[in-house]
Amino acid sequence: MTTWLAQRLVQSVFVVLVMTAIVFVGVNVIGDPVSILISPDANQQERARIVAEFGLDQPLWSQYLSFLKGTLQGNFGNSFVYGMPALQVILSRMPATMELAIAAILLSVLIGVPLGLYAGLRPHSFFAKFMMAGSILGFSVPLFWLALILIMFFSVYLGWLPASGRGQTVDFLGIGWSFFTWDGLSHLCLPVLTLSIFKISLIMRMVRAGVREVLPQEYIKFARAKGLSRQRLLYVHVLKNIMIPVVTIIGLEFGSLIAFSVVTESIFSWPGMGKLIIDSINVLDRPMIVAYLMIIVFIFVTINLIVDILYTTLDPRVRLSRD
Amino acid sequence: MSAHASSASRSEQDEKLPITETPVRRMVREFMASPLAVSGLVVLSVLSLLAIFGPFIVPQNPYDLMQLDIMDSQLEPGAQSVAGMTYWLGTDDQGRDMLSGIIYGLRTSLGVGVISALVAALIGTSIGIYAAYAGGRTENLIMRVIDLQLSFPTILVALMILAFMGRGVMNVILALIIVEWSTYARTARGVALVERRKEYIEAAESLVIPRWRVLFKHLLPNCLPPLIVIATVQVGRSITLEATLSFLGLGVPITEPSLGLLISNGYQYMLSGKYWISLYPGIMLLVIIVAINLVGDQLRDVVNPRRQA
Amino acid sequence: MNGFASDPKTMHSSSRALLDVRGLKVKFKTNRGEGTAINDVSFTLRRGEVLGLVGESGSGKSVTGMSLMGLIENPGRICGGQILFDGIDLAKLSDLEMERLRGKRIAMIFQDPMMTLNPVLRISTQMIETVRAHDDVTLVEARRRARDALGQVGIPRPEERLDAYPHEFSGGMRQRVAIAIALLHKPDLIIADEPTTALDVTIQAQILSEVQKLTSEYGTALIWITHDLSIVCGLADNVAVMYGGQIVEYGPVAEVIRSPRHRYTDGLLNSVPSRNRRGDRLRQISGFAPSIFSMPQGCAFRPRCSFADDACHQTPPLATHGNHAHRCWHPISSREGLGS
Ligand SMILES: Nc1ncnc2c1ncn2[C@@H]1O[C@H](COP(=O)(O)OP(=O)(O)O)[C@@H](O)[C@H]1O
Ligand code: SF4
Ligand SMILES: [Mg+2]
Numbered sequence: 001m002t003t004w005l006a007q008r009l010v011q012s013v014f015v016v017l018v019m020t021a022i023v024f025v026g027v028n029v030i031g032d033p034v035s036i037l038i039s040p041d042a043n044q045q046e047r048a049r050i051v052a053e054f055g056l057d058q059p060l061w062s063q064y065l066s067f068l069k070g071t072l073q074g075n076f077g078n079s080f081v082y083g084m085p086a087l088q089v090i091l092s093r094m095p096a097t098m099e100l101a102i103a104a105i106l107l108s109v110l111i112g113v114p115l116g117l118y119a120g121l122r123p124h125s126f127f128a129k130f131m132m133a134g135s136i137l138g139f140s141v142p143l144f145w146l147a148l149i150l151i152m153f154f155s156v157y158l159g160w161l162p163a164s165g166r167g168q169t170v171d172f173l174g175i176g177w178s179f180f181t182w183d184g185l186s187h188l189c190l191p192v193l194t195l196s197i198f199k200i201s202l203i204m205r206m207v208r209a210g211v212r213e214v215l216p217q218e219y220i221k222f223a224r225a226k227g228l229s230r231q232r233l234l235y236v237h238v239l240k241n242i243m244i245p246v247v248t249i250i251g252l253e254f255g256s257l258i259a260f261s262v263v264t265e266s267i268f269s270w271p272g273m274g275k276l277i278i279d280s281i282n283v284l285d286r287p288m289i290v291a292y293l294m295i296i297v298f299i300f301v302t303i304n305l306i307v308d309i310l311y312t313t314l315d316p317r318v319r320l321s322r323d
Numbered sequence: 324m325s326a327h328a329s330s331a332s333r334s335e336q337d338e339k340l341p342i343t344e345t346p347v348r349r350m351v352r353e354f355m356a357s358p359l360a361v362s363g364l365v366v367l368s369v370l371s372l373l374a375i376f377g378p379f380i381v382p383q384n385p386y387d388l389m390q391l392d393i394m395d396s397q398l399e400p401g402a403q404s405v406a407g408m409t410y411w412l413g414t415d416d417q418g419r420d421m422l423s424g425i426i427y428g429l430r431t432s433l434g435v436g437v438i439s440a441l442v443a444a445l446i447g448t449s450i451g452i453y454a455a456y457a458g459g460r461t462e463n464l465i466m467r468v469i470d471l472q473l474s475f476p477t478i479l480v481a482l483m484i485l486a487f488m489g490r491g492v493m494n495v496i497l498a499l500i501i502v503e504w505s506t507y508a509r510t511a512r513g514v515a516l517v518e519r520r521k522e523y524i525e526a527a528e529s530l531v532i533p534r535w536r537v538l539f540k541h542l543l544p545n546c547l548p549p550l551i552v553i554a555t556v557q558v559g560r561s562i563t564l565e566a567t568l569s570f571l572g573l574g575v576p577i578t579e580p581s582l583g584l585l586i587s588n589g590y591q592y593m594l595s596g597k598y599w600i601s602l603y604p605g606i607m608l609l610v611i612i613v614a615i616n617l618v619g620d621q622l623r624d625v626v627n628p629r630r631q632a
Numbered sequence: 633m634n635g636f637a638s639d640p641k642t643m644h645s646s647s648r649a650l651l652d653v654r655g656l657k658v659k660f661k662t663n664r665g666e667g668t669a670i671n672d673v674s675f676t677l678r679r680g681e682v683l684g685l686v687g688e689s690g691s692g693k694s695v696t697g698m699s700l701m702g703l704i705e706n707p708g709r710i711c712g713g714q715i716l717f718d719g720i721d722l723a724k725l726s727d728l729e730m731e732r733l734r735g736k737r738i739a740m741i742f743q744d745p746m747m748t749l750n751p752v753l754r755i756s757t758q759m760i761e762t763v764r765a766h767d768d769v770t771l772v773e774a775r776r777r778a779r780d781a782l783g784q785v786g787i788p789r790p791e792e793r794l795d796a797y798p799h800e801f802s803g804g805m806r807q808r809v810a811i812a813i814a815l816l817h818k819p820d821l822i823i824a825d826e827p828t829t830a831l832d833v834t835i836q837a838q839i840l841s842e843v844q845k846l847t848s849e850y851g852t853a854l855i856w857i858t859h860d861l862s863i864v865c866g867l868a869d870n871v872a873v874m875y876g877g878q879i880v881e882y883g884p885v886a887e888v889i890r891s892p893r894h895r896y897t898d899g900l901l902n903s904v905p906s907r908n909r910r911g912d913r914l915r916q917i918s919g920f921a922p923s924i925f926s927m928p929q930g931c932a933f934r935p936r937c938s939f940a941d942d943a944c945h946q947t948p949p950l951a952t953h954g955n956h957a958h959r960c961w962h963p964i965s966s967r968e969g970l971g972s
Pocket of ligand 1 (some may be wrong): 660662669687688689690691692694695707708922923
């Protein structure tokens with residue numbers, strides 16, 4: 001297990017390295033490095049100074065090494081717009097995005113798992129069939145479109161929920177959170193609902209399929225023959241088997257939630273890193289783009305690593321094969 | 324009645340059709356068994372025809388600025404134009420007939436989706452089959468690249484490509500191809516590996532038939548069904564992705580608006596109650612994607628019967 | 633000692649019978665129609681007695697076992713008969729009452745040991761939950777009982793093995809674990825549904841003698857389901873031969889084997905290797921077992937029986953001679969039986 005973990009860690013570091021190379025190539029070969037590092041309105045003198053400072057006159061490999069060094073130090077240059085280190089700007093927006101993603105995952109699991117269990121246990125009931133048909137819609141509806149419809153209905157037509165901003169936040173651990181105030185929660189509602197619909201459909205279908213697969217198994221019959229209660233059967237024997245794919249999916253979908261925050265945050269003016277990156281792309285604030293890319297790479301590699309470890313711990317068969 | 328007779332009559336009930344049925348016929352029959360999937364296919368065909376023949380049908384060329392009248396801007400559905408024409412779905416902020424705009428938007432959306440899916444399929448399949456046949460390090464390397472790419476959400480990858488290249492129909496198509504080829508490659512490799520082990524490929528190879536003929540005559544027909552399933556689903560995903568990118572202002576240019584861009588244009592008016600500018604293109608978008616997914620879902624079950632519920 | 637409910641003597645002795653099944657009927661309703669999986673099945677079992685339930689695949693043995701456990705589920709349904717267990721009709725118990733009985737007083741072991749243990753739960757979890765489902769004991773006590781039970785079925789180093797997962801055991805060992813679980817509450821009755829069919833012959837014999845030893849030690853009654861008549865010979869007191877959802881022959885093992893009455897039993901015996909003396913060729917019964925959705929009219933064995941005639945289009949009644957009963961219009965007479 002330790003060997004496996006070590007291998008897996010090395011692999012993750014390698015992936016990050018490869019990604020730095022890809023980003024470097026994207027920025028320096030496909031894009032124009034001067035315009036990426038230097039604000040378009042800089043004068044000739046400043047230009048020359050920065051070219052020298054960033055070693056743009058050096059050969060590519062040595063440029064890559066200094067890029068790598070910068071990446072390791074978290075130095076991606078200053079944002080043109082904010083005039084602050086790009087990394088710092090992005091990190092300050094990260095909690096808002098995380099809050100959205102965590103809330104959406106929680107909601108998806110809390111709704112998706114029970115619905116899936118129900119649909120799996122009573123596949124022929126009207127409600128289960130209705131939910132299954134509904135989940136096709138949930139899969140199909142584009143996120144931004146769903147956001148618009150929700151705003152149109154809940155904000156414009158009913159006037160119940162705010163359509164933009166984060167509302168009142170409370171500082172906790174030095175970071176502001178919307179979780180803790182009513183105003184904050186009401187602002188969370190629509191963006192979280194938007195992000196959750198797809199995940200609810202996905203989790204519901206997975207859990208349903210899992211239940212349908214586990215129920216006819218011989219070990220469920222044997223467990224019933226032991227005189228276990230229905231609760232124990234469902235919540236231990238069935239659920240423990242289903243949890244393995246579900247936890248895997250939750251981990252991977254957490255990553256996609258962070259990715260899709262780009263859309264929801266733009267629509268709901270949620271001050272997270274997703275909205276930040278769209279704004280940065282629109283004004284070509286390139287240091288921000290590079291910093292964002294590297295952060296995303298880091299987040300995804302970490303998520304994949306955690307999912308792999310969780311998967312390994314949860315499934316005894318996999319765990320032992322990796323000993 | 325003997326035991327033989329009774330068991331024979333049973334198996335006839337199980338499979339009503341004789342064994343001579345070809346796989347394609349079986350798939351068609353099973354596909355037709357789902358009314359939802361069939362209606363999805365009908366809707367899809369109608370919309371495709373609408374997109375292809377759109378320019379001959381539309382009441383107005385929405386991109387000919389000469390035909391637009393700013394006096395007609397933001398009219399409600401069913402309103403009359405200054406010139407006496409009826410705007411069944413209203414007009415946008417430029418005084419453009421929404422119905423015409425939507426049909427043109429449909430052209431762009433479907434076009435981008437289908438072209439990118441087809442090109443990605445071509446490239447991805449070739450790479451996948453190549454990997455399966457090359458084996459060893461080449462195969463390993465290709466698979467690693469595919470895994471790496473699939474571990475990042477497509478929207479982010481596409482976003483970044485467009486951030487560096489700028490907006491434009493061709494750039495969007497290129498970005499979609501880059502994010503999509505890997506799915507095809509992985510599937511094609513999987514199928515190719517299975518097919519490779521089968522005897523007829525060996526037999527064909529031992530007859531010293533040129534490799535490319537083995538590929539095209541034997542391998543491709545077997546790879547095709549699963550690839551068609553993926554391509555169907557991917558067209559839906561491409562359209563969604565393109566719409567999302569365009570909505571964010573990073574996709575197609577304003578001169579060739581897709582459904583996503585139309586929705587984006589109407590968004591600012593929505594909060595003031597002018598819902599139709601966003602809503603109708605949105606409904607059209609949803610209808611296409613649902614239709615594609617219904618067809619794709621059923622195709623998947625038909626091609627791969629094990630997955631049936 | 634007669635098992636058939638229609639016999640008045642049974643009514644008289646029911647106070648002594650642990651299990652008295654009378655006219656049990658189970659139907660399955662599927663898209664192919666409604667089929668009767670077991671039809672008018674009756675037998676009795678006293679404490680400590682062993683009954684062999686024999687028949688080809690699909691003859692309704694498992695369904696019979698599952699009915700006794702109250703585990704017939706949709707699309708199946710018990711739609712007739714009684715299952716008197718210690719005087720209580722199990723068919724009438726509520727789900728909760730049945731749940732309390734299952735695993736406590738009646739236990740069941742299944743065919744494939746690779747499939748009967750939950751792959752993601754430790755053996756200890758699966759044993760302790762069984763103890764605590766019925767007895768209000770501490771975790772420590774439950775664990776102790778689990779360990780002892782493992783030791784009893786011959787699993788070495790039980791304390792250590794308790795925390796292993798099922799896939800760390802071989803098939804034979806897993807079946808021992810399943811048997812240990814079934815024995816945890818020293819039930820009155822164990823239903824063993826082909827528990828050795830999936831195992832090697834040597835392990836089969838070990839398990840068989842283990843179960844025999846333990847059940848006779850505890851005075852547990854046993855229903856041993858198998859398609860292999862030779863297994864039943866040394867194990868059971870009585871044997872019930874099933875065909876097409878009915879018991880077609882029933883009686884003391886020695887008698888049924890020595891002088892079978894039903895043509896199907898005779899066919900079964902002829903396909904058992906050890907019984908074929910003088911280098912006879914093994915004779916398999918030709919044809920297929922009927923589906924419950926297309927049962928032949930009259931005697932279910934008719935399409936495969938070389939003695940069938942017009943009479944066999946009527947369902948044969950139960951004919952009893954002493955404690956040996958059969959359902960055949962043209963039974964093998966004692967003389968004929970001796971001759972073959
Ligand atoms: N869940 C079910 N649905 C439909 N038919 C069933 C079901 N379970 C059992 N049967 C039918 O009942 C008959 C007897 O099955 P079973 O008792 O399992 O036979 P065996 O003697 O091999 O254990 C079979 O022919 C089968 O078709
Ligand atoms: S009743 Fe008739 S068909 Fe059935 S076993 Fe006896 S002789 Fe054969
Ligand atoms: Mg069975």
